[in-house]
Amino acid sequence: MSAPLDPARPLTEIGGNLARRRRVDRFMRGSSTAAALVAVAVLGIMIATVVVHGASQISIGFLTKDPAVGLGALGGGIANAIVGTALIVAVATAIAAPIGVLIAIYLTEFSTQRFARPIRLALDLLNGMPSIVIGVFVYALLVEGGGQTGFAGSFALAMIMIPLIARASGEMMRLVPRELRDASHALGISRWRTIVGIVLPGALGGIVTGTVLAFARAAGETAPLLFTTSIFSGATTWNIFGQPIPNIPVTILTDSESGFPSDHARAWGAALVLVVFILVGNLSGRAMLARQRRRYQAR
Amino acid sequence: MSTQSAAARLPSNRHVADRLGDRVLFGMTVAACLAVVVLLVLIVVHVVNGSTDAMSRFGIGFLWHTIWNPASSPGVVNANVFGAGVWVYGTLVTSAIGLVIAFPLGVAIGIFLALIAPGRASAVIGPLVELLAAIPSVIIGLWGIIVLAPFMRDVIEPALHNVLGFIPLFGPPSTTGLGIMTAGFVLALMALPIIASLSRDIFLSVPSELKDGALALGATRWEMIRGVVLDSTRSGLMAAGILGASRALGEAIAVAQVMGSGTSLSGGVFGNSFFNTGDTLASKLALSFPGTNHLFTASLFYLAVILLIIELAVNLAAQLIVYRFERRRGFVH
Numbered sequence: 128m129s130a131p132l133d134p135a136r137p138l139t140e141i142g143g144n145l146a147r148r149r150r151v152d153r154f155m156r157g158s159s160t161a162a163a164l165v166a167v168a169v170l171g172i173m174i175a176t177v178v179v180h181g182a183s184q185i186s187i188g189f190l191t192k193d194p195a196v197g198l199g200a201l202g203g204g205i206a207n208a209i210v211g212t213a214l215i216v217a218v219a220t221a222i223a224a225p226i227g228v229l230i231a232i233y234l235t236e237f238s239t240q241r242f243a244r245p246i247r248l249a250l251d252l253l254n255g256m257p258s259i260v261i262g263v264f265v266y267a268l269l270v271e272g273g274g275q276t277g278f279a280g281s282f283a284l285a286m287i288m289i290p291l292i293a294r295a296s297g298e299m300m301r302l303v304p305r306e307l308r309d310a311s312h313a314l315g316i317s318r319w320r321t322i323v324g325i326v327l328p329g330a331l332g333g334i335v336t337g338t339v340l341a342f343a344r345a346a347g348e349t350a351p352l353l354f355t356t357s358i359f360s361g362a363t364t365w366n367i368f369g370q371p372i373p374n375i376p377v378t379i380l381t382d383s384e385s386g387f388p389s390d391h392a393r394a395w396g397a398a399l400v401l402v403v404f405i406l407v408g409n410l411s412g413r414a415m416l417a418r419q420r421r422r423y424q425a426r
Numbered sequence: 427m428s429t430q431s432a433a434a435r436l437p438s439n440r441h442v443a444d445r446l447g448d449r450v451l452f453g454m455t456v457a458a459c460l461a462v463v464v465l466l467v468l469i470v471v472h473v474v475n476g477s478t479d480a481m482s483r484f485g486i487g488f489l490w491h492t493i494w495n496p497a498s499s500p501g502v503v504n505a506n507v508f509g510a511g512v513w514v515y516g517t518l519v520t521s522a523i524g525l526v527i528a529f530p531l532g533v534a535i536g537i538f539l540a541l542i543a544p545g546r547a548s549a550v551i552g553p554l555v556e557l558l559a560a561i562p563s564v565i566i567g568l569w570g571i572i573v574l575a576p577f578m579r580d581v582i583e584p585a586l587h588n589v590l591g592f593i594p595l596f597g598p599p600s601t602t603g604l605g606i607m608t609a610g611f612v613l614a615l616m617a618l619p620i621i622a623s624l625s626r627d628i629f630l631s632v633p634s635e636l637k638d639g640a641l642a643l644g645a646t647r648w649e650m651i652r653g654v655v656l657d658s659t660r661s662g663l664m665a666a667g668i669l670g671a672s673r674a675l676g677e678a679i680a681v682a683q684v685m686g687s688g689t690s691l692s693g694g695v696f697g698n699s700f701f702n703t704g705d706t707l708a709s710k711l712a713l714s715f716p717g718t719n720h721l722f723t724a725s726l727f728y729l730a731v732i733l734l735i736i737e738l739a740v741n742l743a744a745q746l747i748v749y750r751f752e753r754r755r756g757f758v759h
Contacts, residue, residue: 152646162534166555226458233455246459255741257676259708263730267472317444319451347562349679379564398565409560
């Protein structure tokens with residue numbers, strides 16, 4: 128690490144070697160602080176860009192009207208995409224939340240180490256799957272035979288949400304004190320009643336926040352929707368099983384690639400709506416999660 | 427973790443409904459777990475199935491052949507011939523650039539958050555860094571086009587060209603700012619929060635006796651970090667880097683937006699300037715899938731197969747390292 132210590136010199140003396148070591152220390156500390164500031168600055172610049180470009184677009188009409196018909200037409204809003212994204216992600220949540228919670232129950236309440244490990248690995252692999260590959264898979268599974276539908280998009284998003292919800296729920300279920308379960312068993316209450324009546328309510332906060340975070344993540348995913356629900360008209364539609372549903376991420380992508388300035392403006396407006404929604408969802412989810420954890424750790 | 431206590435195993439006069447309920451709930455949870463495993467298998471089966479015609483036609487050479495020509499009209503040279511060489515190159519190079527930037531930066535942020543910053547600063551900056559991972563890729567891409575690309579064109583690319591221009595990889599700056607280097611920067615931004623938060627968690631798990639011991643021996647804080655913390659977490663940091671790479675390798679949308687859709691490797695693998703345009707496996711899929719004719723579609727599925735294999739290998743490697751790391755640390759018994 129450094130030159131051998133001269134025992135004759137007093138340790139408190141700040142001389143050549145120690146001064147150098149302190150300089151190195153200060154430099155390394157400074158650069159790691161700078162690295163953190165760079166990351167925060169980039170986040171700030173990114174959000175500021177979206178706000179600056181998007182704020183002028185936002186109006187009541189932008190949020191409540193469908194886009195104007197015609198190439199590069201002015202006016203109108205993104206109501207179709209807002210409704211569509213809400214619908215697609217809601218259906219995805221309805222698929223993913225029960226499955227994710229059930230997996231978490233299996234991992235925390237039923238499984239042994241031997242079975243838990245492969246299931247965790249499968250969840251990690253699904254989590255690491257590129258979203259574009261999930262899009263290609265759902266295209267082969269549902270779209271090739273049945274055409275694009277909003278539901279195909281929901282299915283693809285659900286595949287992204289399952290590992291997230293399973294992890295967050297499991298983490299919180301493990302925090303439910305063991306004594307509660309034991310007390311319930313000691314009273315002769317069956318396993319499933321213990322789980323449904325004691326464990327799930329105790330972990331409800333974690334399950335809800337995990338779902339909120341997964342919802343916010345899924346709302347911004349573009350790649351899984353690109354081949355499943357991207358060819359849509361400008362009209363608001365609720366027919367999720369019958370036709371492709373307009374949505375915000377694909378709207379941003381196609382409008383940003385368009386040559387018309389009015390489309391670019393709409394892309395920025397939609398980006399601002401999406402960023403605000405995701406930041407609100409993400410931050411409130413985190414705040415809830417932190418409070419939940421503190422509650423259990425305080426016990 | 428078993429919650430079964432001695433009391434629960436005692437014989438009891440439980441109702442039929444209780445026993446049935448236990449079985450039903452157990453069955454449902456097992457079914458949910460199996461559903462995930464089945465999904466993984468189905469992904470592999472369907473993606474491989476879609477690509478069989480391209481696999482039998484182009485074989486393993488698909489990986490490095492650089493002609494990608496969907497034109498099927500007769501008379502065109504190499505009509506309907508496909509090779510993924512350019513996209514494989516783009517994937518590896520952009521991810522490498524992203525990692526070269528994001529890994530040191532991410533580890534430095536991890537050090538700052540876990541070992542240097544006062545608790546309150548770390549509690550504010552940590553979530554902000556993680557928030558970077560919550561920004562949708564389509565918006566990062568949009569930002570990349572409008573803000574990052576001009577900055578690359580006017581500042582970064584000329585600077586790199588001036589200093590390192592004797593290496594053909596750093597050729598003359600591009601006219602748009604869209605290209606391999608810009609994609610690498612965008613991928614760095616996406617891998618950064620992953621590497622930063624993972625390495626922070628790893629650093630926090632280093633026993634404080636070790637850290638305090640080093641400080642008590644007279645080490646400066648940096649000497650403690652280098653000698654004790656970094657030294658004992660090397661494999662964990664490698665896993666963090668690999669998981670960051672996994673994110674970068676598979677990103678499609680943002681890369682498709684900022685990489686400029688180049689189709690050739692002018693100057694070969696080692697002569698192609700980083701400021702040229704290109705595409706990655708994922709971004710090519712995003713831009714072209716499902717293609718316009720049968721062989722085209724099958725070739726795109728083949729791209730997905732390559733991407734799938736890369737990602738599975740990378741994620742398995744990361745999990746293996748994490749498993750070993752945790753076992754050595756005594757987290758897994």
